[in-house]
Amino acid sequence: MSPPRTLVSRRTALRTVIAGAVGVGPLGCTSSSSSEVSAARLRLAAETSSAGGCPLHRGGERFDQPHSKRDGREFPKAPVKESVEVAIIGGGPSGLCALHALQGRDAVLLEKEAHLGGNCTSDSWEGVKFSTGAAFFTAGDTALVELMSSIGAPALPIAGGDVLVVGGEPFHDFMGDGARRLPFEPSVREAFRQSAASASKLRRAVPESELDAQSFADFLRPYPAELRQFWDRFGASNWGAGAEHTSARLGLSAYGWLRGDEEGRLSYPGGLGAAATALGAHLSVALPGRVRTSTFTHELELEANGRSVLIHTLSHGEPHTIRARRVIVAVPKFFAERLLPQVGADQRAAMRELRYTPYPVFNVCLNDVGPELAYDSWFLDAPFCDVIPADWVLYAGRGPRPRKTVLTVYHPLPEGQRAHLLDDERLVAMADDVVLYLERHFPGLRSKVAETRVYRRGHALPIPAPGQLARAALASRPFGPIAFAHSDSRGDVSAFAGAQRAAEQAVAALD
Ligand SMILES: Cc1cc2nc3c(=O)[nH]c(=O)nc-3n(C[C@H](O)[C@H](O)[C@H](O)COP(=O)(O)OP(=O)(O)OC[C@H]3O[C@@H](n4cnc5c(N)ncnc54)[C@H](O)[C@@H]3O)c2cc1C
Incomplete structure (x- = not known):
């Protein structure tokens, strides 16, 4: 099957894949035995869940290949079989925006996951679309607003404040x-x-x-x-x-x-995952064969001439090496640093100093309407930070009653608790705590819960700690023919629009 057809058919399968992976849980487990162990643990955890025995679905990024790289595994390398002008590593918003800006040039995008979108992902339950990551952008981000309109996916306004x-x-x-x-x-x-x-x-x-x-x-x-x-x-x-x-x-x-100094907020059913999906689908159709998923880049090797780069990948599990005259690295710096054995010590140190938060997002699927107080509701004493009703952008809390709904619960963790994301029982307990807290404040909610889905990310948002502007600038300095995109390049709050601006800067640095 040719890559574009695969991707077009994956546009539907994407939700299924994401939903399927989320549903069965053991993402990152490659052997059937470990899958079975994980599935069994998940069943056990779901059965013993105290929040009314609601099944817990979880999923998220693939951890196996990045963790193997971190742990020093040598990946196999193939002889060069393909040459391109530009290769983009990473298919989140910044990688997608970079490819969009490079239409007409000989460019490919390589994404490790089976789906595109990075931290902008969506899922759905019983027809209700919900975000598993990024939620909204603002009308003030005019370049992004224009981009989405130009591909036939204009965003909807979000009514009301928080x-x-x-x-x-x-x-x-x-x-x-x-x-x-x-x-x-x-x-x-x-x-x-x-x-x-x-x-x-x-x-x-x-x-x-x-x-x-x-x-x-x-x-x-x-x-x-x-x-x-x-x-x-x-x-x-x-x-x-x-x-x-x-x-x-x-x-x-x-x-x-x-x-409300910012201009109005905009989003989609399914949050910004819908925007990334639309952009990915548009590019897959417009640029057949250029968008490649399930392709993990494990090393970028600057060639002796200093003018070209060998991109060593595992594509669908098979070693594949591409020679590129230019590369845009659109993956977070904590991982980019591992791909670049030749980068200088000062830049490597700056990349290592950037910090990221571990971030599970819980989606509580309800058989009926839940609390719909505003687009975003903030809590001071909850185990989580805030809650967004997934269909707010459609109904602004005034939708038909009864109807199935989903509450997206944002539950970032302190950096020291990153390992909790790999602990099934702990995730189940966290899901329980979310539901029980909501039940305390909104009595009757617990009886409506059909299931809770968890999407976990080990290194989600780059933390804008003091000194971040200078650190991000050094970490993102072009290295020979390699330019850096990714939203962590700007020292700003991590956002879809920031990813787009980082991509534009990286594209400009190529010429
Ligand atoms: C919970 C949450 C809520 C958020 N809310 C908002 C919001 O409301 N509004 C907003 O604008 N932004 C929000 N953001 C931020 C937004 O999601 C990010 O800014 C945006 O996704 C950044 O895009 P990016 O392309 O720079 O990076 P990422 O989204 O991190 O994408 C990087 C991509 O690179 C891929 N990759 C990594 N390593 C490799 C490799 N070795 N080989 C190949 N591919 C690789 C990853 O799989 C991923 O697809 C939120 C983020 C989170 C986590």
Whole structure:
């Protein structure tokens, strides 16, 4: 079967694959015996789940090949059988945007997973599409808005703002006038409003590079615990870190997101996974044979002439080597560093210093309508950060009743808990905690739960710690004919639009 037909047929199969992989669980297990062990553990875990015995589905990235590389495995190399002008490594938004920008040139995109989209992925349950990663972008990201419209996949507006949920009650405009209604001490209510004004003053007064070197926690220190708690959660969900590990540059700018300084938010049923899927499908049809999934790159070898690169891959398990005159590396730097044995020590150190958050996303599938307080509801005392009703973009909480719905629960973990993602029983327990918390605040919800799906990522969002701008710039410095895309190249909050801008910079660096 030719690659484009495979991909076109995979557009439907993609959801099935993702859903199938999510459903049976043992992604990353290559032998049938380990699959059986995992499946058995999953069944056991589901049977013993305390949240009403709801089956737990889980899935996520393939861990086996990257982990083997990390552990020093030598992968087989094949003689060069193919030459291209440009090879793009990684089929997340930045890789896809790079390929889109390179239409008309001799370019290929190599993605290790069977599906495209990186951290922008979707799944569906009983016809309800939901996000397993990225949620929305803003109308202010005009280049992205235009790109999606140009491929016939315009995004839908998201109605309304976020709410802060305290004791089961939603509070709107909680950083503005709505703060007056928060069920806190007057001094705490005032801090929510007043800190927003100070943040915007400081942003105008202090140069960006100075703010980037400082911690957001220093700004928040004089304020009450409730405000710091909120930002720890908002930051963890949006950029993978609480205030202590966030630069003041980013934290202060995020006040603007909540006050609605940004232009309207946009999304799709299924979140930004739908955008990545549409872009991937468009490119697969427009550029037959150029988009290659299940192709793991394990080494980039700069040739002695310094002008071309050998890309050593395992494509569908078989060694395949491509010679390229230019390469765009659109994978996260913690892994890019392992692909490039020849990169200089300072750049390697900068790549290693970038930090990433482990991030499971839980999707709670409900046989009926659940709480639909706002597009994004934030919680101060939950085991997770926030919840998005998956079909909000269609119904804004006013859809037909009864109907099946899904709640997407964002549950980032501290970096020290990365190994929890490989622990089935722990994931089951976390899913239980999610449902039980929701039941406490929204009585009756537990009886509606059909299943919970978990999508786990070991290194999801690059953490914008103080000093991130300089670190990201050094880590992303072009290396001979190799340019770097990926959203972690910009030292910014990791976002689809950031991935697109990183791709544009990498494409520009090629010529
Ligand atoms: C839970 C969550 C919520 C988010 N919410 C939002 C949001 O609301 N709005 C927003 O704009 N952004 C959001 N983001 C961020 C957004 O998903 C990312 O910024 C975006 O996916 C980055 O795209 P990328 O292409 O730079 O990288 P990635 O998405 O990381 O893609 C990298 C790709 O490279 C592939 N790859 C890695 N190693 C190899 C290899 N050796 N060989 C071949 N392929 C390889 C990976 O499989 C992957 O497909 C969220 C992210 C997460 C995790």
